[in-house]
Amino acid sequence: MGKLTIPQIEQKANDIRQDIIRMLVKAGSGHSAGPLGMADIFAALYFNILNIRPEEPDWADRDIMMLSNGHTVPVQYAAMAEAGFFDKQELLTLREFGSRLQGHPERERLPGLETTSGPLGSGLSQAAGYAYTMQYMDDIRDRFVYVMMGDGELNEGNIWEAAMFAGKYKLSQLIAFVDRNNIQIDGNTEDVMPLEDLKGKWESFGWHVIEIDGHNIKSIIDATSQARAISNRPTVIIAHTIPGKGVDFMQYDYKWHGVAPNSDQAKIALEKLRTLDGQITHEGAGV
Amino acid sequence: MTYQLNPDFYSDDVQLDPTRAGFGRGLKAAGEANESVVALCADLTESTQMHLFREAFPKRFVEVGIAEQNLVTVASGMARAGKIPFTSSYAAFSPGRNWEQIRTTVALNNQPVKIIGSHAGIYTGKDGATHQMLEDIALMRVMPNMIVIAPGDSLEAEKATLAMAENGKPTYMRLAREKTPIFSRQDSPFEIGKAYVLKEGTDVCLMGTGTMTYRLLITAKILAEQGIDAEVLHVPTIKPLDEATILASAQRSGRVVTVEEAQVAGGFGSAITELLSDKLPMPVKRLGMQDRFGESGDPKDLFEAFGLTSEHIAEQVTEWIKTTHRYHQ
Numbered sequence: 370m371g372k373l374t375i376p377q378i379e380q381k382a383n384d385i386r387q388d389i390i391r392m393l394v395k396a397g398s399g400h401s402a403g404p405l406g407m408a409d410i411f412a413a414l415y416f417n418i419l420n421i422r423p424e425e426p427d428w429a430d431r432d433i434m435m436l437s438n439g440h441t442v443p444v445q446y447a448a449m450a451e452a453g454f455f456d457k458q459e460l461l462t463l464r465e466f467g468s469r470l471q472g473h474p475e476r477e478r479l480p481g482l483e484t485t486s487g488p489l490g491s492g493l494s495q496a497a498g499y500a501y502t503m504q505y506m507d508d509i510r511d512r513f514v515y516v517m518m519g520d521g522e523l524n525e526g527n528i529w530e531a532a533m534f535a536g537k538y539k540l541s542q543l544i545a546f547v548d549r550n551n552i553q554i555d556g557n558t559e560d561v562m563p564l565e566d567l568k569g570k571w572e573s574f575g576w577h578v579i580e581i582d583g584h585n586i587k588s589i590i591d592a593t594s595q596a597r598a599i600s601n602r603p604t605v606i607i608a609h610t611i612p613g614k615g616v617d618f619m620q621y622d623y624k625w626h627g628v629a630p631n632s633d634q635a636k637i638a639l640e641k642l643r644t645l646d647g648q649i650t651h652e653g654a655g656v
Numbered sequence: 657m658t659y660q661l662n663p664d665f666y667s668d669d670v671q672l673d674p675t676r677a678g679f680g681r682g683l684k685a686a687g688e689a690n691e692s693v694v695a696l697c698a699d700l701t702e703s704t705q706m707h708l709f710r711e712a713f714p715k716r717f718v719e720v721g722i723a724e725q726n727l728v729t730v731a732s733g734m735a736r737a738g739k740i741p742f743t744s745s746y747a748a749f750s751p752g753r754n755w756e757q758i759r760t761t762v763a764l765n766n767q768p769v770k771i772i773g774s775h776a777g778i779y780t781g782k783d784g785a786t787h788q789m790l791e792d793i794a795l796m797r798v799m800p801n802m803i804v805i806a807p808g809d810s811l812e813a814e815k816a817t818l819a820m821a822e823n824g825k826p827t828y829m830r831l832a833r834e835k836t837p838i839f840s841r842q843d844s845p846f847e848i849g850k851a852y853v854l855k856e857g858t859d860v861c862l863m864g865t866g867t868m869t870y871r872l873l874i875t876a877k878i879l880a881e882q883g884i885d886a887e888v889l890h891v892p893t894i895k896p897l898d899e900a901t902i903l904a905s906a907q908r909s910g911r912v913v914t915v916e917e918a919q920v921a922g923g924f925g926s927a928i929t930e931l932l933s934d935k936l937p938m939p940v941k942r943l944g945m946q947d948r949f950g951e952s953g954d955p956k957d958l959f960e961a962f963g964l965t966s967e968h969i970a971e972q973v974t975e976w977i978k979t980t981h982r983y984h985q
Contacts, residue, residue, distance in 0.1 A: 498732065
């Protein structure tokens, strides 16, 4: 799949946000804030970073992308549809009986998903297991395993078991994202269960840490490029994002974590997103 | 085909070996037969007999430390990468501690990860109740996609390990710490999903799983001395049940006693009772742990205390059949 330019990816991120609103309002339930906040990262992944073939989801030489915080899967479904894994019309079946687009992702239902997730905290281990086989068992050096985690799910002990494991084995083909949007269901992350010093925590587990603006496409791409160049330890990219990004009445508000917009709210949200079309500025002139 | 017992089984010098040792040998053999087989352990490598595999295939062995949630989820990721991962720990910890990870990332995700729960049941003895896993059969057999196996002796554990390496499915196997008598033979059949009639009988059918089966062979002998003709059915695969063999075996006498060293609630006896209640309702007595935890002690004393020696089982069967009518179709 050809890589898109940064302005094209920004446009894709906006398309993905609109897809998310349409999916959620049709489904009548689901999570709004996280998926909207992660749209830029997913656009960068599916249209630039990942070495994948949408028409051949199980292509043996592909990069692996695992979603640990499965409740944010609308953003992955939207990115996959935009990338051509399946028809965009199917997005509107989200959460319906018989749909391949389950409320939380199920690998066996939809080609292109690498795992099944929803219960939090287990994605990093699976990505680490995959990366371990490449590094120590199969001598594969040119493929990478990406995993997306939410920040709230870092409350889970399983995450830190995996962090210790990946640190011990210096899994350099493992590249983790933390969607650092500072919210979880019961409130702000630092009120519910403080995560800071988050950078220091990962570093003390033997990881290379990069902190970025998770809405800056160039920063996202550059961070993964740096991560692939680090050959003696795993990398975590702490992506600072705005929950609900792009829809002003949802932004920064933890109450939008686990709810879908109603039809009136969706209309306003889509209008706002549409008027931003072509107006998104980006850094990194000349790229 | 009649199941041929180990000719030495009833002799005093019958060979004793723990089922976990059979697993260790089987895993090494599975590794030799299929290079996709890999092994992961949570700091109990020798206890669970994975050291044989580790020594033979160091590159394919992974130490994850005392982290059972990580154990099975790393294995799930390896399965996605094309491996056949065997994970081992004590059953109290795996699947005891990491059940949800198994449910989501192995069973629902349908990856061929093998969960080996060693030191299950009251054979774990002196370590006490915390380590005597009694709920694992119930926990694992309710999980869709999951195969559940409790081999009867170390020879069968070896065969079961080889079979599960090739079955392509999420699979749980429960193993015991202590040495138990080998009742099968090198050429005895083992197939996942099959039950085996070890002795035919028409007065009562004794159904056993795991390392309780050998006790039932002795129980049947005691009962024979009292003129009671007991059938002994060995059911090493608890899920899926070999329905045809179990129903045929139950029908011969029309009343069934199940025996397990696990909680009777939700366990092997429950599985048999559910089947019979659906297909061939008849009286069933379930022997095992009756809604209580174990405690520290020599396994011999614990089996006495919990009424699970061959002699105790014979007494309970004798009493029960006095007052229990047979099923007649």
